[in-house]
Amino acid sequence: MIIFENHVMKNHSNMKVGGVAKRFIYIEDKNELKEVFDKYENIFLIGNGTNTLIDDEELDITFVSLKKLDKVEEVAEGLVRVEAGLDFNKLISFMNLNNYTGLENLAGIPGSVGGLVYMNGGAYGSEIFDCIKEIEIFDDNHEIRTLKRDEVGFSYRHTEIQAKKWVIISATFEFKRGFDLQKVIEIQALRESKQPLDKPNLGSTFKNPSGDFSARLISEAGLKGTKIGGAQVSEKHPNFIVNDGTATFKDILNILATVKSTIKEKYNIQLEEEIIILKNKSR
Ligand SMILES: Cc1cc2nc3c(=O)[nH]c(=O)nc-3n(C[C@H](O)[C@H](O)[C@H](O)COP(=O)(O)OP(=O)(O)OC[C@H]3O[C@@H](n4cnc5c(N)ncnc54)[C@H](O)[C@@H]3O)c2cc1C
Incomplete structure (x- = not known):
């Protein structure tokens, strides 16, 4: 295994936000997992980080990556x-x-x-x-x-x-x-036409409430383009939050809270995040 202490996490999340982790371990053989899980606490498995928002404070977390197991x-x-x-x-x-x-x-x-x-x-x-x-x-x-x-x-x-x-x-x-x-060519063209792939994001932010679509509700509530600090409700796909390159973890939490409270107020619907939010213990 390869172990890094005090590892910068920003580039391990597709939102390009993240603090310094206590430890980051690349597993090179599946049998190493036992040693790691026996030895360390507060472990978080990280894949490509395309669904995970990571706190930008110091992180008392041991991140474990299986990226080197890719056969x-x-x-x-x-x-x-x-x-x-x-x-x-x-x-x-x-x-x-x-x-x-x-x-x-x-x-x-x-x-x-x-x-x-x-x-x-x-x-x-x-x-x-x-x-x-x-x-x-x-x-x-x-x-x-x-x-x-x-x-x-x-x-x-x-x-x-x-x-x-x-x-x-x-x-x-x-x-x-x-x-x-x-089919693959068509699907990829569809993704490119509908999703803001030019800016850091985590895909669909909120789960669709039963019988409706989060994107529709957010758009109808006039929230498209709403900006807090460096975080913005995408103009292209209202269920995506994008980072203009300067967003902090707090900016993103604030924009999530704004969207949720507006939708609750206007439609009495409680939106629930689809993305995984990894907060440091101290928050
Ligand atoms: C532009 C864009 C478009 C997207 N479109 C879609 C879509 O169409 N459909 C869709 O479903 N998702 C979509 N997503 C979301 C995301 O890509 C998926 O959720 C994907 O499955 C996350 O994989 P990851 O490796 O990036 O996971 P990460 O974000 O790294 O981790 C996500 C969760 O999986 C856990 N995890 C990762 N690897 C392992 C493992 N080996 N063992 C146990 N747990 C593990 C992590 O602990 C974490 O809880 C999109 C995201 C983006 C940015």
Whole structure:
């Protein structure tokens, strides 16, 4: 493993905000997880940081990254084992190269495979669990186990991995042949036309309330473009908060609070964050 003390976290979050962490560890072999979890407390698994807002104070946290576990291999016809640290779009490239189909609708999601499995990420009617056969985890008893798909509780943007605090080491996918490159091109063009990809952001900020869309509510409430410090409700996609390069953690918390209180006041709807907010203990 590689250990850094006093590690700057700003570039580990796609929002480009983050303080100095007590410790940052790159795992190089899955068997190192036991040593790390036995030794350290207050651990946070970080993938590509595309869904995680990190406090910009000093962080009494040990961050653990599986980015160096990024192997993807065909283990049998139609079965592909992928380590959690692999960038999801590299899996899409592997599928293209090997003519496998099933996850094209998710193309362009900037997370790691581990991050997507953790929250059953998805887009345009598909989700990552659609193609999962089994996952390999490091569990709450500090043991490595393999669970079949039907042994894992999952639903829309949710898995039991979250409450159990398991570490995802790898996932084995079951694919059919027939990669749809045209679909990937269309989906990526759609993302580029609808999302403010030129500025740091964390994707959709709020979960959609039942029967409605957060983006619609935020837009209708006239909040598009609202700015606090360096944080802004995107003009292009109202459910995205963007950083103009100068935003602090507090600016972002303030803009989240403003959006939530306005929507509550106007529509009596309590919006809930989809992004993960990692606050230092002292807050
Ligand atoms: C421009 C943009 C567009 C996006 N579009 C979509 C979309 O269409 N659909 C969608 O679902 N999401 C979308 N997202 C959000 C984000 O990309 C996904 O939630 C993704 O799954 C997060 O992966 P990550 O590796 O970046 O996770 P991180 O932000 O690093 O972590 C997220 C959570 O996963 C946990 N985690 C990460 N790796 C592991 C692991 N190996 N084991 C256990 N837990 C782990 C972390 O502890 C954390 O709690 C978008 C984000 C951006 C910035």
